[in-house]
Amino acid sequence: MSGEGVQAEGTAGTPGDPAEGGAGRHARVVLVDDHRMFRTGVQAEIGRTEQTGVEVVGEAADVDQAVTVITATRPEVVLLDVHLPGGGGVEVLRRCAPLMAAAENPVRFLALSVSDAAEDVIGVIRGGARGYVTKTITGTDLVDSIFRVQDGDAVFSPRLAGFVLDAFASSDAPPVDEDMDRLTQREREVLRLIARGYAYKEIAKQLFISVKTVESHVSAVLRKLQLSNRHELTRWATARRLV
Amino acid sequence: MPAAPPRSAPPSYSRAPAPEDQPTRKLYRSADGRLLGGVARGLAGHMGLPVVWVRLVFLGLFFAEGLGALLYAVFWIVVPLGVGGTTTGPRSLFETSPDGRRRLRKPDKGQVFALVALVIGAAVFVGNVNLGRNHADRYIWPTLLIGAGVVLVWRQADNARRARWTDVGRRRRLLQLARGFAGVALVGLGLAVFMVVRGAAAQLGNVLTGAIAVVAGVALLMGPWLVRMTQDLSEERLMRIRAQERAEVAAHVHDSVLHTLTLIQRNADEPGEVRRLARAQERELRAWLYNPEGTGKEEADEPATLADAVKRTAAEVEDYHGVPIEVVVVGDCPLDDRLAAQMQAAREAMVNAAKYGGDGGAVQVFAEVDGRTVFLSVRDRGPGFDLDAVPDDRMGVRESIIGRMQRHGGTARLRAVPDGGTEVELEMERAD
Numbered sequence: 001m002s003g004e005g006v007q008a009e010g011t012a013g014t015p016g017d018p019a020e021g022g023a024g025r026h027a028r029v030v031l032v033d034d035h036r037m038f039r040t041g042v043q044a045e046i047g048r049t050e051q052t053g054v055e056v057v058g059e060a061a062d063v064d065q066a067v068t069v070i071t072a073t074r075p076e077v078v079l080l081d082v083h084l085p086g087g088g089g090v091e092v093l094r095r096c097a098p099l100m101a102a103a104e105n106p107v108r109f110l111a112l113s114v115s116d117a118a119e120d121v122i123g124v125i126r127g128g129a130r131g132y133v134t135k136t137i138t139g140t141d142l143v144d145s146i147f148r149v150q151d152g153d154a155v156f157s158p159r160l161a162g163f164v165l166d167a168f169a170s171s172d173a174p175p176v177d178e179d180m181d182r183l184t185q186r187e188r189e190v191l192r193l194i195a196r197g198y199a200y201k202e203i204a205k206q207l208f209i210s211v212k213t214v215e216s217h218v219s220a221v222l223r224k225l226q227l228s229n230r231h232e233l234t235r236w237a238t239a240r241r242l243v
Numbered sequence: 244m245p246a247a248p249p250r251s252a253p254p255s256y257s258r259a260p261a262p263e264d265q266p267t268r269k270l271y272r273s274a275d276g277r278l279l280g281g282v283a284r285g286l287a288g289h290m291g292l293p294v295v296w297v298r299l300v301f302l303g304l305f306f307a308e309g310l311g312a313l314l315y316a317v318f319w320i321v322v323p324l325g326v327g328g329t330t331t332g333p334r335s336l337f338e339t340s341p342d343g344r345r346r347l348r349k350p351d352k353g354q355v356f357a358l359v360a361l362v363i364g365a366a367v368f369v370g371n372v373n374l375g376r377n378h379a380d381r382y383i384w385p386t387l388l389i390g391a392g393v394v395l396v397w398r399q400a401d402n403a404r405r406a407r408w409t410d411v412g413r414r415r416r417l418l419q420l421a422r423g424f425a426g427v428a429l430v431g432l433g434l435a436v437f438m439v440v441r442g443a444a445a446q447l448g449n450v451l452t453g454a455i456a457v458v459a460g461v462a463l464l465m466g467p468w469l470v471r472m473t474q475d476l477s478e479e480r481l482m483r484i485r486a487q488e489r490a491e492v493a494a495h496v497h498d499s500v501l502h503t504l505t506l507i508q509r510n511a512d513e514p515g516e517v518r519r520l521a522r523a524q525e526r527e528l529r530a531w532l533y534n535p536e537g538t539g540k541e542e543a544d545e546p547a548t549l550a551d552a553v554k555r556t557a558a559e560v561e562d563y564h565g566v567p568i569e570v571v572v573v574g575d576c577p578l579d580d581r582l583a584a585q586m587q588a589a590r591e592a593m594v595n596a597a598k599y600g601g602d603g604g605a606v607q608v609f610a611e612v613d614g615r616t617v618f619l620s621v622r623d624r625g626p627g628f629d630l631d632a633v634p635d636d637r638m639g640v641r642e643s644i645i646g647r648m649q650r651h652g653g654t655a656r657l658r659a660v661p662d663g664g665t666e667v668e669l670e671m672e673r674a675d
Contacts, residue, residue: 136567136605138604158609162573195609196571196666197607198660
């Protein structure tokens with residue numbers, strides 16, 4: 001996304017625009033993916049620490065390894081694949097739940113997958129991941145997403161936004177908890193724009209709100225997705241023959 | 244144990260539905276067109292003789308002190324039921340027409356005939372034995388009853404096995420159940436008559452108690468083992484089905500991926516072509532892996548739903564212009580005339596985005612079905628686009644996008660996105 005790739009090019013050391021969120025920052029990252037070639041590729045793209053500010057401190061290829069490495073290194077962000085030997089990304093999230101909930105330096109997870117299956121993606125999000133991006137993402141966008149997740153924000157790719165809209169739209173049963181299970185008009189608007197390929201800054205301009213407000217809407221959606229009652233999402237998944 | 248089921252799986256699976264493993268020429272009982280157990284037909288197929296001959300031989304042997312019946316029974320027990328064995332001789336004699344009513348009618352008539360023949364044969368047999376040894380006649384009727392019952396139950400078991408290959412309707416299953424019960428009842432009756440005839444009726448109570456005790460003991464001893472075995476069996480079957488599915492996907496994917504990789508190697512110095520091949524392959528793989536139906540094959544016919552249509556259109560434009568197009572679809576609905584018009588406008592927009600969107604990145608297509616409204620947006624990150632600056636002779640946008648949408652009762656908006664790029668928004672109400 002052309003609007004956001006600024007911090008990656010030669011901004012190391014210079015105090016960057018805080019809205020860009022990348023320059024001069026540092027994030028320790030663990031890569032969890034069972035394809036070594038993919039890990040190498042990501043490492044090559046984001047691992048040049050002095051340029052990107054991202055430092056890859058560990059790699060893991062399956063669930064057990066991942067839990068060990070994450071516990072040992074306590075990174076800020078984990079790039080997590082959805083499909084992993086030993087139970088998948090969801091299992092890693094389950095076993096790392098205490099680390100995620102930690103009051104100090106919580107570990108945050110960003111799902112990074114080629115998977116197109118809505119149940120995979122929604123599964124890791126419900127498991128506690130802060131966002132989901134597809135593997136076609138560019139290096140600069142990925143770095144940007146890492147910092148955003150480090151800040152506690154949610155990262156929605158267009159595809160994830162589509163899945164979420166689908167999940168919340170197609171449940172015709174009255175939700176158990178109205179506030180929790182429904183997206184507000186504004187949240188829907190924001191999600192729609194994300195699905196249409198808009199960057200946060202563009203959304204802010206389009207809706208005449210600040211980027212911070214966009215971020216808070218997206219975080220609210222993520223929270224609802226993680227907390228909304230299981231029954232409804234199951235219904236949704238069943239209707240689509242996903243489970 | 245985990246290693247065992249997969250190893251045993253392939254042969255048993257491939258044997259059942261495939262009549263083409265003829266070369267091994269194993270003897271099977273024939274499942275279709277049989278009169279009783281399919282033994283004669285199976286033998287005939289195996290030896291390449293007309294069925295009638297084999298049946299006559301069995302009938303002849305039957306009169307030789309019942310040897311034919313015994314032989315037939317042994318064959319029935321030992322030889323597995325299969326579909327093979329019938330394809331050589333018998334089928335050409337009896338079933339010249341392709342699968343249809345004839346094959347269904349034929350066995351029925353044959354069965355009636357067989358039953359009549361059996362009764363006549365049995366009567367003759369009884370008469371024979373009566374003439375021969377007088378003291379044996381008391382055992383004849385019970386034996387015949389038991390024999391008939393056993394035949395019924397065996398046939399039942401055959402049918403149960405065959406039901407796994409072909410779907411059996413509910414009514415037929417009921418009928419089969421009734422037949423099974425009838426067989427058991429016949430055997431029980433025969434045994435009872437046997438005991439009465441032998442004068443053991445007085446001790447019937449004792450015998451029954453003893454029998455029940457034995458059965459209960461056996462059940463206690465074997466029950467858990469039997470249960471475990473059934474569980475193992477069903478588990479094995481499940482794994483076999485999974486393996487089969489996996490093999491199917493692998494077989495499909497494997498060829499086309501290798502094919503694509505070869506093409507990519509050959510076209511390595513043409514990045515456009517390589518990208519196109521890779522995208523096409525990726526799309527096909529995804530369709531295979533994530534389609535709920537699992538068919539994944541791109542059908543030749545027209546798409547029936549909006550989501551399909553959007554994806555198909557995007558794929559075509561992507562292939563033709565070599566620009567990646569990301570598609571997000573929310574909701575789905577059947578395609579009607581108005582939506583078809585919207586799809587054509589969308590295609591035009593996608594083509595424009597691919598042509599003039601430049602290298603700003605992927606073209607983003609978003610479609611949403613919201614109640615009766617279908618919204619579709621196409622956005623690129625190119626240099627932007629000003630409708631007023633387009634010369635009047637360039638009718639592409641005005642006619643094929645805006646005009647088309649308006650003619651069908653929809654709206655189209657073109658606008659420049661603040662940070663660069665163009666977005667086309669198409670909105671249409673669904674018909675009916």
